[in-house]
Amino acid sequence: MKIEAVDLFYLAMPTIRNVGDGSQDALLVRVAAGPWVGWGECETSPLVSIANWVCPMSHSACRPVRDAVLGQSLETPADIARINQHVRDLGLDIAQTDHTLSGIDIALWDLLGKQRGEPVYRLLGDKQAYPKTPYASQLFGDDAGQTLAKARAMREEGYAAVKFGWGPFGRGSVAEDREHVAAAREGLGQEVGLMVDAGTVWGEDVAQAAARLAMLDAFDVTWLEEPFVSGALASYQALVQHGSRVRMAAGEGAHNFHMARHLIDHGGIGYVQIDTGRIGGITPARRVAEYADARGVTFVNHTFTTHLALSASLQPYAGMQAHTFCEYPVEASELARRLTRTAMTRDANGQLHVPDAPGLGIEPDLAVIKAYLVPVEIRVGGATLYRSSEP
Amino acid sequence: MKIEAVDLFYLAMPTIRNVGDGSQDALLVRVAAGPWVGWGECETSPLVSIANWVCPMSHSACRPVRDAVLGQSLETPADIARINQHVRDLGLDIAQTDHTLSGIDIALWDLLGKQRGEPVYRLLGDKQAYPKTPYASQLFGDDAGQTLAKARAMREEGYAAVKFGWGPFGRGSVAEDREHVAAAREGLGQEVGLMVDAGTVWGEDVAQAAARLAMLDAFDVTWLEEPFVSGALASYQALVQHGSRVRMAAGEGAHNFHMARHLIDHGGIGYVQIDTGRIGGITPARRVAEYADARGVTFVNHTFTTHLALSASLQPYAGMQAHTFCEYPVEASELARRLTRTAMTRDANGQLHVPDAPGLGIEPDLAVIKAYLVPVEIRVGGATLYRSSEP
Structure with missing residues (x-):
């Protein structure tokens, strides 16, 4: 097969609120090769990644993502790894490349899985998928009363764990x-x-985070997530030295394998949280999962959006039984909830299973794509460089 | 003063060749506040950063750069630091933000320097600028004969040092x-x-780089630059352990202070090379220079484009006498050579001096901007979101 077409669909809610809810818009990716179609999703600013897909070449290491994807041969998982690296080589000097690549890599895995009739985790080498324990992921209330009400609601829903943030x-x-x-x-x-x-709120300020450790311990908090920005390794390490019971979690900001590895090697984190929509797709996420497993760090997905993104983010560690938690979005926007024709719901024991179906096992609804589509047109030097496709 | 207007100018040579020459296009930034104008330059894919400047908000940490810049108060260097951080906070989840921010931060320093009648290095706290020893920076020839001819030409030009790459x-x-x-x-x-x-050619493959060390030693090479991608800290550290005389140099890929620090703390590099057009401007570059100086690592600019970018990249360490080298582009495109009305040329001793003039001391030529301007128009949801300004 050759990769014949890639379409990017920028979807958005009619109104975007200035809150930390990343499900208010989406950049869906559709890849076509031979008779097959695969779907992926970038956790990105849609317009910036669309520009990155088509941008004119600046020099040999500053080229648009499409130059490294269209026309490539796709037969095996090794082809996906090759394309992933090729995108990074040609886009070395464009910071956005990793985010744009993410949805494409995911769609390639989905497509290859469909062509072979296998779930993605099997293509990754795992024979079996183990159930995960979903934690309900949501924002703090505006005041403590709201947070209390949200907590009670999630307890009633039967979640074994709940995360509050931002x-x-x-x-x-x-x-x-x-x-x-x-x-x-x-x-x-x-x-x-x-x-x-904590949503990186303290930047790199160890004292601010350290001042909360005893309180977090007192309420038996499992992990403190992103007290600092992803790069502040020394701050993470310093905070760990305080010897609190609460473990540190981070990794959603990782744009590549190396950034996640740095948090493990030099940041002292206990949980590495990877968003396949940001790190460059399933390919590098799998590498992080294997690296974390070998070093006693627990791998967890980062997902706050659709169930397409959720399935993609679970595949890299679906076959790793010891890594039990998974992030489960419970406050996704109407767009994110409606986007897929099937959803991943908990079983009678409250456990979550990746779909036992080819590829990601989750299909978007074309009618919903049409309903939320934001058309984009980019003209450069007087010529149309990009115009949104019809779904 | 309030920041009243920011204009981005995408400039390009009529033909872009598929070689490692980063001077074939440029994204110039003009910032206006009160009666003053400052100029900066992003080392970026121009279209991607233009999209990043105007992209619709996705959520509270995924917002366009302009939201964090327009209307901000600008009176002191502390204001520039505040704006720099504000851009990163609002653009946390857009990987391109650091590249786009770079030219804006540079322009803010230029503007404030002009308003105060002081060179930027003085605003950074340095009383005096020391001359730098420029090394001629150019690409390897297609064959060894071409490389020989290029080396001879640079020797005749009287350079004390010459770098070949890519x-x-x-x-x-x-x-x-x-x-x-x-x-x-x-x-x-x-x-x-x-x-x-080496232009990151070996990715993270230590063996490939190690196989060249003895040869590089034999020809008395001062440094081996970017054998690996910026994030491959373990590969850098492993290569240093081979005990060669040749030092490692890296840093141009750093998008923020932390990435540069990682190379110093965990990569064992001897030279940290910072492009103010990529790391987020002069503000974080200065922080890297101070960090490197305190740890016995030599700071060097990374510049392959215009003399506006060259002045910006020298300001962070102009006042640091012990850090003597500077990268000096000798193969810049016609666009890059013609862009500025004045150039930074070597003195009778072959030394380079930052301009003794307010701000960066280098002004672009508006006629040249007009001649190379690539107009861009971006339409989203049926409305025009961006259209290039007239210079």
Whole structure:
């Protein structure tokens, strides 16, 4: 097969709110090769990645993603690895390349899985997929009362663990943060796991994070996620040295294998959280999963959007039984909830299973794509360089 | 002053060749505040950064760069630092943000310097600028004969050091690479310094790089630049362990302070090479210079394009006497050579001086901008989101 066509679909809710909800828009990728079609999703700014797909060449290491994808041969997983590397070589000097590549790599795995009649995790070499324990992932309430109500609702939904993040957390005093975490714990009770996501709010400021450790310990928080930006390895390491029981989690900001490895090698994290829509797809995510497993770090997906993205983010570690948690979006936008024709729901034991179906096993609904499509046209030097396709 | 207007100018040669010459296009930035205008340059894919400037918000940490810049107050260097951080906060989840920010940060320093009647290095806290020793930076020839001729020409031009990079180097056998390095050394004679830039050709493959170390030692090469991609810290560290005399140089791929710091802390490099057009501007470049200086690592600029970019890349370490080398582009395109009304030329001793003039001390020629301007129009959802300004 040759990769004959790639289409990018920029989808968005009619109104985008200035909150930390990454499901308000989406960049879907459709790849066609021979009689097959694969789907992927980039966790990116859609317009920036569309520009990255078509941008004119600046020099030999600053080329558009499409130059490295269209016309490539696709027969085996090794071809996907080759294309992944080729995109990075040609796009070395364009920072956006990794985000744009992500949805394409995912779509290639989906396509190859469909062609072979195998789930992606099997193509990755795993014989069996193990169920994951989903944690409900949501934003903190605007005040502690809202956080309490959200926690109670998730407990009633039967989740074994719940994560709260972003919103007001870390932006005010330790006492204010404590109110939110106390409310979360009160609403969840003692049996439900609780994680806290600081959303990089402290930048690289160790003191701000350290001031919250005792409080997080007191409420038996499993992990503190992204106290710092992804690159602040020394800050992560310094915080770990405080000897709190709460482990550090990070990795969603990793754009490639190396950035995730740095957090493991030099940041002292206990959980590495990888978004296949950002790290360059399933190919590097799998490499991180294997690296983490070998070093006693727990791999977890990062997913806050659609169930297409969710299936893609679970495939790299579906076959790794020891890595049990998975992030499960429970506050996704109407767009994200409606996008796929099937959803991944919990079984009677509250466990989540990757679809036992070829590829990702999740298909988008073309009518929904049409309903939320944001048309884009880019003209450069007087000529049309890009115009959105019809779904 | 308030930042009232920012214009981006995409300039390009009529033909872009598929070679490692990054001067074939440019993204110039003009910032206006009160009666003042500042200029900067991004080392980026121009179209991708233009899209990043205007892209619709996806969520609170995925916003266009302009949202964090327009209307901001600009009175002091601390304001520039605040704006720099604000851009990163709002653009956290857009990988391209750092590249786009770079030219804006540079233009802010230029503007503030002009308003205060001071060169940028003084605003950074340095009383005096020290002359730098420029090394001529150019690509390897297509064959060893061409490399020999290029080396001879640079020796005749009186350069104290010359760097060859990219082209065929590292893509064939060790013997072929040896021919090129031998030719370079023959053309330069024994007195002229020689550096080699592998342009990340070996990815993370230590063996490929290690196989060249003895040869590089034999021809007295000062540094081996970018044997690996920026993130391959373990590969850098492993190569350093081979104990060659040749030092490792890297850093041009750093998009922020942290990435450069990682190469110093965990990569064992001897030279850190920072492009102010990529790392987010003069603000983070200065921080790298101070960090490197405190750890015995030599700071060097990375510049392959215009003299506007050259002045910007020298300001962060102009006042640091111990860091003497500077990269000096000698193969820039006609566009890059013609763009500025003045050039930074060597003095009678072959030394280079940052301009003793307000801001960067280098002004672009509006007529040249007009001549090379590539108009861009971006339409999203049926409305025009961006259209190139007139210079």
